[in-house]
Amino acid sequence: MPEPHLTDEMRRMESEYEPLLPIENKLIWYTFGIGLVLLVALVLVSWLLA
Amino acid sequence: MANAMQPAKYDAPNAVVQATQPGMSEDWLAVCIGLLVFILSLGLLSGFDLLGWAVTTSVWMVPAKALVPVAKSYAKLPAAISLLATYGFFLIVLLLGALAMRTSVKRFAIGVTAIFALSYACWFLGSWAYIAATPDKRQGFGINWSLNLTNESGFIIALLSGLIFGNFLPGVVQRFKEAIRPELYIKSAIVILGGFLGITALDQRQLASAMLFQGLCAIVCAYLIFWPIVYYVARRYFGFSREWAAPLASGISICGVSAAIATGSAIRARPVVPVMVSSLVVIFSVVELLILPFAAQHYLFSQPMVAGAWMGLAVKTDGAAVASGAITDALVRAKALAASGIHFQPNWTLGVATTVKVFIDIFIGVWAFVLAWVWSAKIERREGEKVRAGQIWQRFPKFILGYVATFLIVLALGALAPALVPKIKASMGEANVFRGIFFVMTFFAIGAVSNFRKLWQEGIAKLAAVYLLCLFGYIIWVGLLISWLFFHGMLPPVVKG
Numbered sequence: 059m060p061e062p063h064l065t066d067e068m069r070r071m072e073s074e075y076e077p078l079l080p081i082e083n084k085l086i087w088y089t090f091g092i093g094l095v096l097l098v099a100l101v102l103v104s105w106l107l108a
Numbered sequence: 109m110a111n112a113m114q115p116a117k118y119d120a121p122n123a124v125v126q127a128t129q130p131g132m133s134e135d136w137l138a139v140c141i142g143l144l145v146f147i148l149s150l151g152l153l154s155g156f157d158l159l160g161w162a163v164t165t166s167v168w169m170v171p172a173k174a175l176v177p178v179a180k181s182y183a184k185l186p187a188a189i190s191l192l193a194t195y196g197f198f199l200i201v202l203l204l205g206a207l208a209m210r211t212s213v214k215r216f217a218i219g220v221t222a223i224f225a226l227s228y229a230c231w232f233l234g235s236w237a238y239i240a241a242t243p244d245k246r247q248g249f250g251i252n253w254s255l256n257l258t259n260e261s262g263f264i265i266a267l268l269s270g271l272i273f274g275n276f277l278p279g280v281v282q283r284f285k286e287a288i289r290p291e292l293y294i295k296s297a298i299v300i301l302g303g304f305l306g307i308t309a310l311d312q313r314q315l316a317s318a319m320l321f322q323g324l325c326a327i328v329c330a331y332l333i334f335w336p337i338v339y340y341v342a343r344r345y346f347g348f349s350r351e352w353a354a355p356l357a358s359g360i361s362i363c364g365v366s367a368a369i370a371t372g373s374a375i376r377a378r379p380v381v382p383v384m385v386s387s388l389v390v391i392f393s394v395v396e397l398l399i400l401p402f403a404a405q406h407y408l409f410s411q412p413m414v415a416g417a418w419m420g421l422a423v424k425t426d427g428a429a430v431a432s433g434a435i436t437d438a439l440v441r442a443k444a445l446a447a448s449g450i451h452f453q454p455n456w457t458l459g460v461a462t463t464v465k466v467f468i469d470i471f472i473g474v475w476a477f478v479l480a481w482v483w484s485a486k487i488e489r490r491e492g493e494k495v496r497a498g499q500i501w502q503r504f505p506k507f508i509l510g511y512v513a514t515f516l517i518v519l520a521l522g523a524l525a526p527a528l529v530p531k532i533k534a535s536m537g538e539a540n541v542f543r544g545i546f547f548v549m550t551f552f553a554i555g556a557v558s559n560f561r562k563l564w565q566e567g568i569a570k571l572a573a574v575y576l577l578c579l580f581g582y583i584i585w586v587g588l589l590i591s592w593l594f595f596h597g598m599l600p601p602v603v604k605g
Contacts, residue, residue, distance in 0.1 A: 064384070064567035076349050081486045086336040093332025100325040101593045108318070108597070 131210030134292045139510035140208075141201055142299020146514050149303075149539035153521075153531050157181050159538040162197070163190040165232055167240045167259055169249045174235060178541045179534075195224055198545065202287070211286055219287025226273075227266050227552040228545070234262025243446050256446060260438035263431060263551045267397065270555020281556050290553035291365070294427040297546035298462060299510035300539050301430075305459045306518030307536045310529065312601055319456075322594040323417065323463040330421050330590055331471055334361030338578045346574045350487065351377045354479060355385045356571070360578050362475065363468045364389040364424030370472050370503045374480035376488070387559070388568075388575050393428035394558045400584070401432050405439035409447060412440045413595040414588075416457035420464025421587035427550045433461025434547055456600030466508055473503035 078086075132140075151158035160179025168174035175187035182190070199220055206216035234240060239261050241254040255261070273281050281288065309316030339357035342348040348356065354375050359368035365386040372382035400423060404415035415436050423429040437457035444450045477500045518536065522529050 066567075068567050068570050071347055071349050071352070074349075075347050076343075078343055079487065081482070082339075082343070082350070085482055086340045089332050089336040093329055093336075096332065097329040097590070097593070100329060104322055104325055104594055107321075 132205075132208040133506070134209070134289060135295065135506040137205045137208055138292055138295030138507040139299055141205060141296040142302075142507070142510045142514065144201065145296075145300050145539050145542045146303050146517075149535040150532075152535040152538070153528060157538075159541070161185055161190055161193050162538060162541040163187065163194045164541050164544075165235045165259065165262075167235050167237050167245065167249070169237045169251070171232075174232060178538050191228075194541075194545070195221075195228075197542075198224055205292070206286070215284075215286040219284030222284045223287050223549055223552055224545075226269060227548045230266035230269050230552065231259075231262035231545075231548045234265045235259040242442050256442050258438040258442050260435055262548055263435055264398075266548050266551035267394065267431075267555045270552040271394065271558060271560075272555075274556040274558050275560050278559070288553045288556050290427040290550045290557065291425075293546045293550040293553060294430055295505075295507035297543045297550065298426070298430060298466070299507055299514055300543040300546070301458075301462060302511035302514030303518045304536045304540050304543065305455065305462070306515040307522065307529075307533055308453070308455050308459065309515075310519060310522040315456075315598070315601070316459075318598060319413070319460055319463060322598070323420075323460065323467055326417055326421065326590050326594045327464055327467040327471065330587060331362060331468070331475060333586060333590075334583055335475070337361075337582060338574075341578055341582075342574050346570060348570075348574070350483075351375065352381055352385075352571075354483075355382045356574065358472075358475070359385040359389045359424070360575055361583060363426070363465070363472055364393060364428075366426070366469065366505060367472050367475075370476035371479055374476040374499075375483040384568075384571065388571055389424050390428075390554070391558050391560060392575055392579060393424045394554060396423045396579075396584075397428045397432050397435075397554070401435040401439055404436045405443045409440045409443035410450075411592075411596060412437070412444070412452055412457040412600055413460050413598045414591045415440050416460030417464050417591035417595045418588050419457075420461040420468070421591060422584045425554075426465055426469065427554050429465045430458070430462050431547065431551055431554065433458040433465075436461070451603040452599070453601045453603050460595065462511075466511060469505040469508055472505065473500040476500075476503050 145159070148158045152160075157179055160177060160182045162178050163175050164178045165174050166176065172187075175191055177183065177185045177187075177190040199217065202220045203213055203217055206213050234257070237245075237249040237251055237254060239255050239257055240259040241249055241251065242256055242258060243254075246252060246254055257264070335357050338361045339353050342353040342356050343350070355368040355372045355377055358371035359365070359382075368382040368385040368389060371377075372379070372385075400419060404418060408415040408418070416433055419432040419436050420429055423432045437454060440457055441452045441454060444452055477497070480499060518532060521532055
């Protein structure tokens with residue numbers, strides 16, 4: 059199967075924009091939130107253990 | 109440019125090509141090579157010096173005095189024979205590897221020979237006293253100035269030479285393409301490095317445990333903070349489809365080539381997507397490799413562990429990250445000595461960079477599993493398809509097993525038989541010679557596969573823009589912050605006297 063042209067691929071993405079689905083938004087913001095909470099918690103733990 | 113999406117053969121990193129080839133994987137091969145060197149080096153414990161003939165390069169003013177066998181027991185061996193024997197060892201081991209990978213042995217032999225010769229020449233040049241000597245050693249060489257780059261500057265020279273070959277002499281690179289395998293070389297080196305770091309950690313067990321714990325904490329946070337923002341930026345502001353945004357986010361934020369490939373297959377992206385992302389990953393990791401260690405030397409010389417963690421978190425691909433850890437180790441120690449008179453013990457910065465990178469690699473499989481589940485169950489529902497936990501093992505980077513094994517074996521040997529520690533140190537010193545050569549070959553190979561002309565390829569601008577923005581506008585700075593939070597104040601031991 060011939061591979062698509064990169065420029066065509068980019069143009070196609072512009073014309074057929076896939077909007078962010080609610081599940082993607084959940085994935086993004088839940089992951090980020092968990093990351094921030096863990097960062098604060100683990101920094102505190104490591105400072106306490108030090 | 110009719111086939112811009114079809115990369116020229118040497119444009120696709122060998123790690124990508126390898127994923128579709130039969131035969132042993134680079135991962136398992138690296139474990140075998142690393143363990144072979146490690147086990148041979150342990151011969152010293154039974155009184156058999158099996159690797160003492162390997163050549164080592166000291167900082168030099170007189171070229172004839174630069175090369176010597178690593179062990180005193182082989183002191184009478186002429187340097188040329190020692191060098192030839194070392195080359196012969198690499199050739200035989202790597203040719204056996206080529207057979208196991210079912211690749212062309214003849215082309216591999218030519219490639220290994222060329223890469224070994226060019227890389228070693230760079231290493232040799234980088235050890236010239238005017239380039240390498242630290243201020244405390246200048247008097248001994250009878251010189252009053254030097255670039256103070258230590259003999260690790262050979263790595264930078266190898267990288268620049270590789271870049272020249274990759275970008276100006278692509279025809280030559282094509283001839284030894286079979287052997288341009290930075291991932292194989294660095295993974296073999298990392299397996300050997302495990303034992304070397306084990307012996308370093310043996311003297312400082314508390315510091316080593318703290319380093320492991322902080323490294324684990326740092327990468328858990330980095331994973332979860334990097335990936336979603338890069339994915340969001342690619343989708344929301346650059347309009348990338350899910351198929352492109354997910355491998356791109358993994359490539360930029362996690363661990364370059366391996367993460368892009370794992371994510372690509374997790375979400376069932378077309379193979380060309382991770383290939384294109386991987387090409388960009390390699391190019392930008394070279395840019396980072398040329399900039400970040402010097403930035404770390406300038407601003408973080410008083411915090412070598414922060415500098416090491418930063419390299420592990422910010423520089424993508426195993427090769428470039430561990431390589432930048434090695435350069436940073438040398439540069440930071442040289443600057444700390446020159447500016448503050450503090451002589452930090454070597455290898456701790458490299459150790460942190462490697463630890464962080466190894467943890468990142470371990471989690472690639474877990475993250476790919478999570479994405480595979482989200483995609484198959486929620487985004488592109490595929491009836492009757494189940495995501496198996498076995499996929500985590502399938503995507504687990506196996507060379508890490510070798511690294512952990514050599515690290516633990518040395519720790520256990522040292523703890524159970526303290527009388528053997530001097531011999532273990534000597535044997536790891538011999539293994540370290542091979543690690544150094546694998547490192548310099550990695551640098552050359554990274555340069556050779558970094559085809560900067562790709563940036564001029566039609567249609568690549570948008571991919572490069574999101575990469576540039578996220579890497580230099582977000583990942584590097586958040587990576588620095590996380591490194592600072594977890595490693596600030598943790599200092600390597602100081603060499604006395």
